[in-house]
Amino acid sequence: MYGYNSSDIFKLFEEESDNLIGKNSNSIILNTFLFNKKLKLDGLRSGKPIEDLYDRIAKEKGIKYIKDIKFPMLVTATNVVDEKEYIFTSNRIEENEKYIDDIEIGKAIRASSSFSVVFDPCTYKDKIFLDGGILDNVPVDEVKKMGADKVIAVKFNSDKINKFSNVMDIAMKTVDMMGNKISELNLLNSDLVVTIDTDGTGLLDIENSEYCFNSGYIAGMNNMEKIKELLK
Secondary structure, eight states: OOSOOHHHHHHHHHHHHHHHTOTTHHHHHHHHHHHOSOOOSSOSBOSHHHHHHHHHHHHHTTOOBGGGOSSOOEEEEEETTTTEEEEEESSOOSSOTTEEOSSBHHHHHHHHTOOTTTBOOEEETTEEEEEGGGTOSSOHHHHHHTTOSSOEEEEEOOOOOOTTOOHHHHHHHHHHHHHHHHHHHHHHHSSEEEEEOOTTOOTTOGGGHHHHHHHHHHHHHHTHHHHHHHTO
């Protein structure tokens, strides 16, 4: 987004991961599910460090709001107040309240990645945002509205459940199942689906970040000929 290549982004994540996500988050989540009868609206991790990091990176490039980005892009988020999808975009294609272009970069990323329960919801004006994947994990139609001729979608294989799986594994599996069901039609409408296998890596398993990075790279290279053919 800001002129960084994939290696730069991975290095940045490695350096900032403890601040962004925190250590031992999975065990904290598991204990909360098992022993807490009541949960507040707040999540188990604050998303503020994510917001601050992206704002800092954007500021270094002279960018503050998502509309300041020079190429078409969009990020989805779910407003739990009115149960609707909203689109943070640098290319507002129509006058509709669901398209927002005057939000700061950091807040847009934070809102879109505020995974339910794990992170605090992100408040913006009169809205309370959570992960965009709740309603639209693969926004193929929205990308096409912005003028994309070809759409390459990315799909992650859901983790397998076996006798060694714990309650958190099962909870995440149900989320994956719901997300995959919602995404089915959009995946069919894309021109190519690149599937990445993360082999049981959990949402906050930052110690497996290098494995996930390499898995994405391998999946991309395995599909390179198809991608080149598609883009001719």
